Amino acid sequence: MTRIYLDTAAMALTMALIQTPASAQSGRPTLHVNPRWKECSLQLDPSLTQSAWHQFTQEAGLVAYFRSLSDARPMGKGHFELSLLQWKTGIDASDAAWNDTFVHPDSTHWLTEGSGLAFPGLMARVGVTSKTDVGLYLTKNPGANYGFVGGQVQQNFFGDATKPWSAAARVSFVSLYGPDDLNLNVFGVDVLASRRFTLTRWAAVSPYAGASTYLSNSHETTAAVSLDDEHVVGAQAMMGASVQLSMARLSVEYNVSKVNSLSFKVGVGSR
Numbered sequence: 001m002t003r004i005y006l007d008t009a010a011m012a013l014t015m016a017l018i019q020t021p022a023s024a025q026s027g028r029p030t031l032h033v034n035p036r037w038k039e040c041s042l043q044l045d046p047s048l049t050q051s052a053w054h055q056f057t058q059e060a061g062l063v064a065y066f067r068s069l070s071d072a073r074p075m076g077k078g079h080f081e082l083s084l085l086q087w088k089t090g091i092d093a094s095d096a097a098w099n100d101t102f103v104h105p106d107s108t109h110w111l112t113e114g115s116g117l118a119f120p121g122l123m124a125r126v127g128v129t130s131k132t133d134v135g136l137y138l139t140k141n142p143g144a145n146y147g148f149v150g151g152q153v154q155q156n157f158f159g160d161a162t163k164p165w166s167a168a169a170r171v172s173f174v175s176l177y178g179p180d181d182l183n184l185n186v187f188g189v190d191v192l193a194s195r196r197f198t199l200t201r202w203a204a205v206s207p208y209a210g211a212s213t214y215l216s217n218s219h220e221t222t223a224a225v226s227l228d229d230e231h232v233v234g235a236q237a238m239m240g241a242s243v244q245l246s247m248a249r250l251s252v253e254y255n256v257s258k259v260n261s262l263s264f265k266v267g268v269g270s271r
Helices: 002-019 050-064
Strands: 080-089 117-127 132-140 147-158 165-177 182-195 197-200 203-220 230-245 248-256 261-269
Touching (some): 050 165, 050 182, 182 230
Antiparallel strands (some): 080 117, 117 132, 147 165, 203 230, 230 248
C-alpha cells in the first residue's frame, strides 16, 4: 500500500512539472503580451507597485543617460563629429521594475538577450567656442513605441585643444518620447579628466575618467495604475578611451553604478 501511495505521488509530481510553464520553472515571470508592436514596448501593467516604479525610474535613468563617449579635450570652434553609438546596461528583465513596465509581442519575446539592455543611437557634436562643445542625441526603436532625445553641453576648464591634459564639466538632458503611459526625464552632470597621447601626425588616443550624478524623474499618465511621481538621485563612475584616426573616431566607455553600462562609439569628424 505504501508503494502505491509513493508511485501515485511521484506520478502527480511528474505531471505537475510537465504542465508547469518553463518560465515558472526557471524562476522567470510571465510576460505581459500585446501584439500591437513588433518589439518590446513601454506599457504599464496594473500589477506595477510603487517600489518597482521607483526601481524602474532609478535604473531607466542609467539606461537613458547621455554618454558622449568623449574625453575632456575641447573639439575647437567649428569642429564637428557625427557618430553611431550603442549602450548596453546590465538590468534584470525578470524584475518587476521591467516586467511590469513593458509588454511583448509574444510570451517568449524577452526584453533583453544576454546580460543587459542594448540599443543604438545617433549623436552629433560641434565645437561652438574654443572651450565649449554641444552635443545632440537621438534614438528610436522602429518596432516599438519609444525613443529618447537628448542634449549636452561640455565646458573645458583646464587645458585646451593643443594641450595633452584636459579637464571638463558637462550638463545633459534626456527625455523619453512615444509611450502613452509615462513620462521620463533624466538630468546629468559629469566631471572628467583626460590625457591625450599623440601616436602619429594623424593618430591619437585619449584615456579619460570621471564621475557623474543624475536626477531621474518619472510620471505615469495612465488609468491602469495610480502611482506617485518618482524623483531619484544617483551617481556613477566612468572610465574610457577615445581614439582618433584621421577623421575616424572610435570610443569605448564603462560606467559603474547600481546597474553597470558598456558603451561603444564609431564616428567621423573634422580634424
